[in-house]
Amino acid sequence: MPAQSSLSEECGGENAALLLLKFLKIRQEHKMCNCYIASVEIKMRPEVQAVVLAAGPGMRMTALTATSPKCLLPLATLPMLAFPLHLLQQAGLEEATVVVAAGEEVRVSKVVEQCGLTINVDSAPVNTSTDPGTADSLRHILHKIKRNVDDVVIVSSDLVTDVKLQDVLDFHRAHGSTLTALTAPLTPPQHQPAPGPKTKPFTSSDVMVTESESGRLVLVVAGGDYDHTLTLPSVRSSKAPLLVSTSLLDAHLYIVKRSILEQCLAKESACQDMGSFKAEILPYIVSRQFQPQNKEAGPDEDFESLVSQYNTSVVMSRHHTSASFSSITCYAYKHQGLCVRVNTIPTYWDINRRMYSLIDKVLPGLSEPRRHPSAQIHEKAQVSEDSVVGAGTLVSEKTNITSCVLASHCRVDPMARLSNSVLAHHTAITSGCVVENSLVRASLNHKCVLKNCIVTDSSRIQEGKTYMNEILEATPEFV
Numbered sequence: 074m075p076a077q078s079s080l081s082e083e084c085g086g087e088n089a090a091l092l093l094l095k096f097l098k099i100r101q102e103h104k105m106c107n108c109y110i111a112s113v114e115i116k117m118r119p120e121v122q123a124v125v126l127a128a129g130p131g132m133r134m135t136a137l138t139a140t141s142p143k144c145l146l147p148l149a150t151l152p153m154l155a156f157p158l159h160l161l162q163q164a165g166l167e168e169a170t171v172v173v174a175a176g177e178e179v180r181v182s183k184v185v186e187q188c189g190l191t192i193n194v195d196s197a198p199v200n201t202s203t204d205p206g207t208a209d210s211l212r213h214i215l216h217k218i219k220r221n222v223d224d225v226v227i228v229s230s231d232l233v234t235d236v237k238l239q240d241v242l243d244f245h246r247a248h249g250s251t252l253t254a255l256t257a258p259l260t261p262p263q264h265q266p267a268p269g270p271k272t273k274p275f276t277s278s279d280v281m282v283t284e285s286e287s288g289r290l291v292l293v294v295a296g297g298d299y300d301h302t303l304t305l306p307s308v309r310s311s312k313a314p315l316l317v318s319t320s321l322l323d324a325h326l327y328i329v330k331r332s333i334l335e336q337c338l339a340k341e342s343a344c345q346d347m348g349s350f351k352a353e354i355l356p357y358i359v360s361r362q363f364q365p366q367n368k369e370a371g372p373d374e375d376f377e378s379l380v381s382q383y384n385t386s387v388v389m390s391r392h393h394t395s396a397s398f399s400s401i402t403c404y405a406y407k408h409q410g411l412c413v414r415v416n417t418i419p420t421y422w423d424i425n426r427r428m429y430s431l432i433d434k435v436l437p438g439l440s441e442p443r444r445h446p447s448a449q450i451h452e453k454a455q456v457s458e459d460s461v462v463g464a465g466t467l468v469s470e471k472t473n474i475t476s477c478v479l480a481s482h483c484r485v486d487p488m489a490r491l492s493n494s495v496l497a498h499h500t501a502i503t504s505g506c507v508v509e510n511s512l513v514r515a516s517l518n519h520k521c522v523l524k525n526c527i528v529t530d531s532s533r534i535q536e537g538k539t540y541m542n543e544i545l546e547a548t549p550e551f552v
Contacts, residue, residue: 120223121242122331123161123169124214126207127154127181127230128199130174133417136269136527136544137514142177144230145184146421147480147497149428150463151441153415154181155188157228159436164238166226168193170217172210174201189439206348212338218331225334227350229325233424234412235434238326241406245328251401252333252358254290255326256281257412262423268512269418269527269544278319283405285316290359290403293323295352321405324412325351333358333401359403411435418527422512425478425495429459445481454485463498494523 131143138146144154154171161169173181175198185194197214199205205213211227218225224245226238236255245253259278282292327350337344337354347353411434415421424431432441445464450456453470460474463481468474472485475492479485483496486504496502497514505520513523515531522539533545 120221121166121226121328122219122222122224123166123226123228124211124218125154125157125161125169125171125228125230126210126325128172128174128201128205128210129207129230130201130204131416134421136418136529136546137421137512139546140514140529141497142174142180143416144173145177145180146415147463148233148415148421148425149432149441149461149478150445150480151188151436152184153233154184154230155190156233156435157230158185158190158192158194159188159439160228160232160234160236160238161226162190162192163438164242166192168195170195170197170214171230172197172199172214175199188441207350208338208344208347208354211334211350215335215338218335220331222331225329225331227325227327227329229414229416231415232324232326232413233415233431233435234324234326234408235410235431235437236408236412241326241408242328244404244406248287248404249402250328250404251330252290252355252403253328254293254355254403254405255324255408255412256321256405257324257408257410259320259322262419264423264426266525267419267422268510268525268542270542279321279323280317280319281321281323281405282315282317285314287313288404288407290405291315291362293356293359295323295349295356321407322412322414323351324408325414327355329358330401358401362401362403418512422495425512426476426493428478429461 127142127144129143131138131146134143137143145152147153148156158169158171169192171181171194173196178196178198181196182194184190185192195217197217199210199213224242226242234255234257236257241253241255244250279296280292280294281290283290336342337358339345344354344357347357411431413420413424415424429443432443444450444462445466447464448462448466448468450462450468451470451472454468454472455474456462456468457475457477459476461478462468463479463483465482466479467484468479469485469487469489471487473490473492474485477491477493478495480496480498480500482499484501485491486502488504489502489506489508491502491508493510494508495512499516500513501516501518502508502513503518503520506517507522508517509524511523511526511528514527514529517523517528517534518531519534519536521534521537524539524541526540526543526545528534528545530545530547532547534540
């Protein structure tokens with residue numbers, strides 16, 4: 074009876090025809106050996122490179138980022154950077170280039186080991202003293218983009234989502250897209266108000282114009298780049314219905330053809346003075362879809378015509394966009410699940426408070442217990458079921474903790490009471506403290522009462538005092 078065999082091949086991006094030839098050759102060899110092939114499993118190496126933008130200073134949450142890089146701020150018990158890295162890992166990516174502020178390379182490289190991830194991280198430091206934009210950071214690491222990849226995934230370190238990146242990649246390839254942007258319905262925080270002074274900051278929404286059925290991006294205007302009114306230019310003659318939305322979140326996750334990205338970031342390009350990828354380069358690429366072509370037909374156009382006529386694959390090859398910058402299409406992938414950019418204090422507060430119920434959604438397959446086995450919780454301590462307790466944290470007797478997040482290596486002394494609050498790594502709470510609805514990033518060494526406060530400097534706390542709706546951070550008087 075002929076023997077059965079199962080073959081698994083690692084293929085470095087060969088096209089369908091080459092794979093078929095290899096398959097037929099292997100099949101013929103097996104026939105000569107009086108065998109036949111029952112199944113063939115072909116593992117395609119993703120022609121994708123990932124870049125995580127993690128050098129941002131967090132200008133909209135400086136009360137927290139003055140003492141820590143934003144990408145290392147804890148979300149529940151993990152640093153923020155762990156979430157996009159896990160997203161990439163789940164999609165099968167084995168490595169990622171992480172753009173970090175110079176001097177933070179070692180701390181960032183430890184995130185993988187600390188969080189039990191397997192993805193390899195290549196830290197790319199940038200000088201943040203000149204406040205570079207995201208496009209500037211990408212230019213700085215352009216030499217790290219590999220020539221053998223078709224697409225580059227660009228993702229911000231502050232993204233928390235339950236989207237499956239593989240679904241976005243499949244959408245991108247099936248549509249032959251040059252650029253695909255992840256979007257989601259813009260939802261307000263569920264836990265309000267955030268600690269600190271009561272303010273109502275005004276932030277204008279992004280404007281996205283898409284074809285209602287296909288999802289093709291027609292126009293993008295970043296929030297803050299327009300006044301109270303916005304005039305939409307006539308950008309196309311298509312009769313396809315258009316959807317104008319100010320209620321979509323640009324998740325700052327983009328899949329871009331490498332060739333287009335290189336052209337935009339190259340010296341002497343039309344984008345050479347653009348500092349922001351989202352606010353400037355993204356709208357520019359989208360607008361280029363509708364630029365009239367006046368140049369005479371040449372070899373490139375003939376090549377494109379032949380490819381369009383005879384290539385029936387739904388997956389565009391790298392040659393489709395390398396010949397001409399004009400043959401581009403941009404799409405918005407609309408995710409209906411969880412998608413949050415943690416780039417403000419209200420969103421940071423909200424996602425931390427919700428993390429107990431979100432861990433399984435945003436970190437599928439990663440064993441991250443809500444109460445770490447190394448945490449020591451005294452049998453006479455009262456800790457609610459919806460509280461998260463990190464590694465090495467010590468909770469003493471006669472304490473009461475309700476709906477809180479305690480990051481790793483915290484210490485809560487006896488007779489302390491905490492409710493609806495978040496403690497950062499290595500935070501100590503002395504006996505008798507009462508902490509309600511507060512975000513604490515510095516140890517409380519004096520008995521006090523905190524209500525709706527943010528604390529990042531322990532020297533601001535005085536014995537026996539009550540603080541309400543304050544941000545207690547380092548100021549010139551206390552430095």
